[in-house]
Amino acid sequence: MLAHMIDKYIPMTETAYLILLALFNENHGYGVILEVEKMTQGRIRIGPGTIYGTLSKMEEDGLIVAIRAENRRKIYKQTQMAAELMQVEIKRIGELYQYGLEWRLKNEQL
Amino acid sequence: MNNYKTQFFLWWGWNCEPFENHLESMASKGWILERSMLGHTRLFFKRAEPSKIRYCVDYQNDINLSGEYRHIMEDDQWQLINKLSGWYLWQKSYETQRPSIFTDKQSLIERNNRLLKFAIIIASAQIPLAIIVLSNAMQWAHQIGFLVYCFYGLFFGLMGYSIYSLIKQNRILKG
Numbered sequence: 001m002l003a004h005m006i007d008k009y010i011p012m013t014e015t016a017y018l019i020l021l022a023l024f025n026e027n028h029g030y031g032v033i034l035e036v037e038k039m040t041q042g043r044i045r046i047g048p049g050t051i052y053g054t055l056s057k058m059e060e061d062g063l064i065v066a067i068r069a070e071n072r073r074k075i076y077k078q079t080q081m082a083a084e085l086m087q088v089e090i091k092r093i094g095e096l097y098q099y100g101l102e103w104r105l106k107n108e109q110l
Numbered sequence: 111m112n113n114y115k116t117q118f119f120l121w122w123g124w125n126c127e128p129f130e131n132h133l134e135s136m137a138s139k140g141w142i143l144e145r146s147m148l149g150h151t152r153l154f155f156k157r158a159e160p161s162k163i164r165y166c167v168d169y170q171n172d173i174n175l176s177g178e179y180r181h182i183m184e185d186d187q188w189q190l191i192n193k194l195s196g197w198y199l200w201q202k203s204y205e206t207q208r209p210s211i212f213t214d215k216q217s218l219i220e221r222n223n224r225l226l227k228f229a230i231i232i233a234s235a236q237i238p239l240a241i242i243v244l245s246n247a248m249q250w251a252h253q254i255g256f257l258v259y260c261f262y263g264l265f266f267g268l269m270g271y272s273i274y275s276l277i278k279q280n281r282i283l284k285g
Contacts, residue, residue, distance in 0.1 A: 030185035
């Protein structure tokens with residue numbers, strides 16, 4: 001199942017990545033918009049249509065689960081599979097960042 | 111001075127931007143959309159202070175749609191002007207940054223895919239009826255038969271063009 005999710009989600013879009021980061025703690029859809037905006041210091045404000053579509057797809061794929069409802073709004077949290085998927089993605093991003101640093105160092109030496 | 115205005119604005123589901131921009135332009139001139147009818151083509155405006163209002167059209171398959179959709183939209187300060195058979199017309203006032211309901215390519219591709227599915231189903235559902243009607247139309251009076259052929263020609267031409275446009279848009283979005 002994880003292998004299938006890796007094929008489907010990796011490399012992650014910036015939106016999916018930030019949403020899963022934001023759902024480390026439970027939250028509702030609009031709360032995720034605000035959390036991502038806060039995390040990126042106002043650089044990214046995800047649209048509500050995008051959030052709804054992405055959360056629906058992630059819930060269907062088992063990356064997030066609705067743990068309860070508050071004021072008729074679903075409260076989501078990421079699942080264990082999402083946590084494992086994020087580990088894979090963070091490792092991939094880390095490697096790319098390292099390659100970038102090495103490239104920068106080589107260019108500074110020229 | 112008249113405080114109300116009605117307009118008829120023809121737009122296409124595969125290209126909502128001209129319609130959205132037209133409503134925004136009207137709002138900036140002091141004409142705020144109050145309601146809409148006939149597939150959001152008949153528009154009723156009320157005079158007000160010129161404002162910055164963003165309008166967005168979305169298509170959702172109502173059968174699968176949960177209440178979460180409206181909650182998330184309304185929590186983000188979007189107001190629903192009207193909903194007609196899965197077509198949602200939303201508005202939101204803004205000051206500096208122009209808002210949008212879709213902020214990444216993937217969600218635009220998915221919206222286009224919903225529209226594509228809708229267009230394919232509608233077109234496919236009409237095929238058996240069109241075959242029956244057109245095969246009988248040859249026996250009808252010349253003018254009526256001609257009109258029926260024109261109607262179906264226009265219908266399938268429009269459906270075909272909308273399907274082609276949506277596929278093309280998705281190809282551009284996918285890069």
